[in-house]
Amino acid sequence: MALINLRSLGVTLGAPLFSDLNLSIGPGDRLGIVAANGRGKSTLLRAMTGSFEPTSGEITRSRGLRIGHVEQNLPAGLGDATFHDAVLDALPAEQAESESWRVDVALGELDVPDELHQRRLSQLSGGWQRLAMLARVWVTEPDMLLLDEPTNHLDLARIGQLEDWLNALPRDVPVVVCSHDRAFLDAVTNRTLFLRPQGSQVFSLPYSRARAALDEIDASEERRFQKDMKTAQQLRRQAAKLNNIGINSGSDLLVVKTKQLKERADRLEDAARPAHQERSAGAIRLANRGTHAKVLVTLDDAAVGTPDGTLLFKTGRLWIRQGDRVVLLGANGVGKTRLVGMVRQAIEAPQTAGEAIKATPSLVLGYGDQGLSDLGDDDTPLGVLTRRFELGEQRARSLLAGAGVGIDMQTSMVGRLSGGQKARLGMLVLRLRNPNFYLLDEPTNHLDIEGQEALEKELMDREASCLLVSHDRSFVRAVGNRFWLIQNRRVVEVDGPERFFAEVAGRG
Structure with missing residues (x-):
């Protein structure tokens, strides 16, 4: 029996999000639920809860249905509460007083360490804040869970724990997930909705298999459209020939036949529908100026430590060669970002980097960190381009528009951009630097699936050399051709990432 039914549902906000x-x-x-950034996923979840009124159609819910909705952002004012109290506050007053033990049960199920229970949420990472929001919903014992980008800010270990938790839920509790994490969707879903302005598609399959089925449908529809348009053109050519013959011969029969052929062509063209073309949230393109050097970076047993001098690990003797796409694997906090910073220093300021990490002098760096710190929130997108590169205003505006930053946002503060727009602006800056070596720390943060796939394609098509850190398993599998694992205070090269993925998720 369905708990929620959506019938002919549509939402239009300026343009149709879905219909x-x-x-x-x-x-x-x-x-x-899969769609590009800003295409209605969060709006659909709010419509399901009843907090948003759709433009058309209707939603029916089973009597007494309790929906637990975990949104993307921490509610205002909750940051000052402790982890425990933030969850307790979600219970009705009388239940909070007599059944506070429910909080400890919920936190235990989500593997929240005891030492975090009395920490203020504002002092915790974005990942722990998201788990606090999930605990706040779960403690109320909902009949259905709606999760909006639940893996944002989570490291691989926490993503694995979340997958296990979701898969262990009672089967009578349906879960609806909006996510750009393809591996996560494959791990926790059995149905997939591709949300589109028209013709949304639903499959009783997890993401990857559903995507393959959708691509085949789109390809089939495109073939049918091209065939129908070709047939219509042939009919019009036949009609034109018969019309000329009819005029010269004065044949009324040919005039009638000409009219019939044109009407058939009109019907075909009116009925023909092109395959769905996803409206891009902004292009992602990279550059690779190339270099004659074969070995780009040499690590000679470099010591990587904390700011206070505590040794985290040593690299051993390693090389990054032209064409290598090296993925740095390791548990959260093991020092991956520290090593990326040391390689960056060796390229940009070799005189201060020491002897353990050497970069060939011809390297031009393209660097992007997970916080996009290179883009000041108080700057404007137009200012970022015109001040850093020799570009006229018109050229800069055109590039920004192509990257998904519209005219209306180009002179606004960078801090007002969406995460997806800011990520695409960062990729545009990388491209304009025309590097021959990339250092990328969590580059898929804030990118939708289209953006992730575009970045993967660019890195491989450009034969870019790079060292990257990522929690995105699908991205790592698609891009990496070498894998360095930090373990036992050493860096070892491994054949692939799968064993590490399994171990960090507790399934090794």
């Missing part, structure tokens, strides 16, 4: 959507969600459903 004529029919969907039922019942016990046992684990539904993944």
Whole structure:
């Protein structure tokens, strides 16, 4: 029996986000919702809860249905509460007084360490804040869970724990997940909704298999469209020939036949529908100026430590050669970002970097960190380009528009951009630097699936050399051709990432 039914549902905010959507969600459903940034996923979740009124259609919910909605951002004012009290506050007053033990149960199920229970949320990482929001919802014992980008800010270990927790939920509790994490969707869903302005598609398959089915449908529709348009053109050419013959011969029969052929062509063209073309949230393109050097970076047993001098690990003797796409693997906090910073220093300021890490002098660096700290929130996108590069204003505006930063946002503060727009602006800055070596720390943060796939394609098509850190398993699998694992205070080269992924998720 369905717990929620959506009938002919549509939302238009300036332009249609989605329309004529029919969907039922019942016990046992684990539904993944996939769409580009800003295309209606969060709006659809709010419509399901009743907090947003759709433009058209209707939603029916089973009587007494309790929906638990975990949104993307921490509610205002909650940062000053401790982890424990933030969850306790979600319970009704009478229940909070007599059944506070429910909080400890919820925190235990989510593996929240005891030492964090009395820490203020504002003092915790974004990942712990997201788990606090999930605990606040779960402690109320909802009949259905709606999760909006639940893996944001989570490291691989926490993503693995979240996957295990979701898969261990009672099967009668349906879960609806909006996410750009392809591996996560494959691990926790059994249905997939591809949300589109028209013709949204639902499959009883997890993401990757559903995506393959969707691509085949789109390809088939495109073939049918091209065939119909070709047939219509042939009919019009035949009609034109018959029309000329009819005029010269004065044949009324040929005039009638000409009219019939044109009408058939009109009907074909009116009925033909091109395959869905996803409107891009902004292009991602990279550059690779190349270099004659074969060995780009040499690490000669470099010691990587904390700011206070505590040794984290030593690298051993390693090389990065032209064409290497090296993925740095290791548990959270083991020092991956510290090593990336040391390599950056060796390229940009070799005189201060010491002898243990050497970069060939011809390297031109393209660096991007997970916080996009190179883009000041008080600057404007137009200012970022015109001050850093020799570009006229018109050229800069055109590049920004192509990257998904519209005219209306180009002179606004960078801090007002969405995460996806800011990430694409960062990629545009990297491209304009025209590097021949990339250092990328969590480059897929804030990118939708289209952006992730575009970045993967650019790195491989450009044969870019890079050292990267990422929690995105699909991205790592697609891009990496060498893998360095930090373990036991050493860096060892491994054949692939799968064993590490399994171990960090507690499944090794």
